[in-house]
Amino acid sequence: xxxxxxxxxxxxxxxxxxxxxxxxxxxxxxxxxxxxxxxxxxxxxxxxxxxxxxxxxxxxxxxxxxxxxxxxxxxxxxxxxxxxxxxxxxxxxxxxxxxxxxxxxxxxxxxxxxxxxxxxxxxxxxxxxxxxxxxxxxxxxxxxxxxxxxxxxxxxxxxxxxxxxxxxxxxxxxxxxxxxxxxxxxxxxxxxxxxxxxxxxxxxxxxxxxxxxxxxxxxxxxxxxxxxxxxxxxxxxxxxxxxxxxxxxxxxxxxxxxxxxxxxxxxxxxxxxxxxxxxxxxxxxxxxxxxxxxxxxxx
Numbered sequence: 001x002x003x004x005x006x007x008x009x010x011x012x013x014x015x016x017x018x019x020x021x022x023x024x025x026x027x028x029x030x031x032x033x034x035x036x037x038x039x040x041x042x043x044x045x046x047x048x049x050x051x052x053x054x055x056x057x058x059x060x061x062x063x064x065x066x067x068x069x070x071x072x073x074x075x076x077x078x079x080x081x082x083x084x085x086x087x088x089x090x091x092x093x094x095x096x097x098x099x100x101x102x103x104x105x106x107x108x109x110x111x112x113x114x115x116x117x118x119x120x121x122x123x124x125x126x127x128x129x130x131x132x133x134x135x136x137x138x139x140x141x142x143x144x145x146x147x148x149x150x151x152x153x154x155x156x157x158x159x160x161x162x163x164x165x166x167x168x169x170x171x172x173x174x175x176x177x178x179x180x181x182x183x184x185x186x187x188x189x190x191x192x193x194x195x196x197x198x199x200x201x202x203x204x205x206x207x208x209x210x211x212x213x214x215x216x217x218x219x220x221x222x223x224x225x226x227x228x229x230x231x232x233x234x235x236x237x238x239x240x241x242x243x244x245x246x247x248x249x250x251x252x253x254x255x256x257x258x259x260x261x262x263x264x265x266x267x268x269x270x271x272x273x274x275x276x277x278x279x280x281x282x283x284x285x286x287x288x289x290x291x292x293x294x295x296x297x298x299x
Contacts (some may be wrong), residue, residue, distance in 0.1 A: 002026060003065045007052040008184050008229055009239050015050035018058050019218045025225060026062070037072050037225050040265055046223050049230070055238055058208045059229035066182055070158075073137040087284055090256035092118035094286075095175055095293060098253075099202045100126055102295050106171040106200070108132050110191060112160075113177035116141050121148045123173065132171075133163050160190055169194055172201040176291075179205055179227040184239060192244040195298045201245055203294040204253055208232045210290030219269045222290075236294055245296035253293040259283045 006013045023045035025033060036045050047060040064072070096119045106123070109132035114120040123129065131153035134145055145156055155165050172191055178184045195201075206222040207213070209232040213220045222230055231239070233250050240248055263280045267273070 001030060001065055001068045002062055005059070005061050005063055005182075005228065007055060007057055008059060008182075009057050009235065009242065010052065010055040012052050012054040013061070014053045015059075015061065016053065018049040018051050019223060020048035021046045021218060021223070033225065034072060040221055040269055044219070044221070044224055044269070046225055047228075049223065055235065057229060057231070057235040057238075060227075063182070063228045064225075069182065070137060074139055074158075087256045087258055087261075089118050090284075091254070092175070093122070094254050094256070095119055095202075095204055096122040096126075098251075098293055098295075099123060099173070102202075102249075103127070103171070103200055108167055108169045109134075109171045109173065110169040110194065111135065111173040112187070112191075113137075113174065113180065114145060117145050117148045119173060119175055120145070123171075124148065124152075127171075129171070131165070131167060132169065133157065133165055135160055135163075160187060167194075168196045168199075170196045170199040172199065174202075175204040176206070178203060178236070178239075179222065179230055182228055184229065185243060188239065188243040188245075192298055197298055199298045201240070201294075201296040201298070203236070203240075203296070204291060205231045205236055205294070207252075207290050207292045208235075212290040216269070220290075221265075221269070233292060236292070240294070240296050244299060246299040247295075247297040249295045250292050252288050253291040254286045255289045255291065256284060256286050257289070259285055262287070 022043045025045050025047055047062050049058050050061050051058050106127040106129055109129050111120055112135045134156045137158045157163055181187050208230040237248050260280045260282045264277050
């Protein structure tokens, strides 16, 4: 169930401890780990994160095996984090607006982990994309994705290895996916090789060196069982260069959140009195929560 890992960018094995959880996941039963895989808690359980001595990536050097991870993802619910669906849609609208602004055209798409397809639907409609590959292991959202690409030449698969379309893509999208991959170098190298020269990539990841991460430390929500590594501006840039992308641009990404839900989440993980939530207005706002959006081009 648990496997040792080397650094997924440079394959080095030495590193320094960044953070560890109060609850060691290796001392928790498999049944309880399945329940802990989704959601936020005051004492979040996660595998220890180390910082690679060679490339400085923050990653788990012990993590779930590929087979165990596949089982966990096949049964998880939609990824709405802690907010209402309409705010999640607004956040994804921000991502898609950025992509539309920085993309001239697209005829073919490969996307990793679109979940409910909020970005997928908008980008396909905006550029009239008629063919591509969607990689989504969560079977519960498959009907939603199937309806988005109905009457188009798209395949929906659980893993890149299952892809059967023999085409070259000019667009790659991965929104909050690379943090979840066991081998992001291998997967991005494969994707780069399937893309046309000049093809565009758009990626959203958490920033492990964000101010919020520094303030919350082990209580920062992205430190969790779903993330075998967490990137920052330097490490995501290094990975993309290494697999063959260039012209890399990185900017902070906004989230649309309900203020009451945001403070409810913070109060929960910081164990603050719940009655204080009553004074927080029920208002949706745009805020920076330590995410970054990355654009790149196949060289």
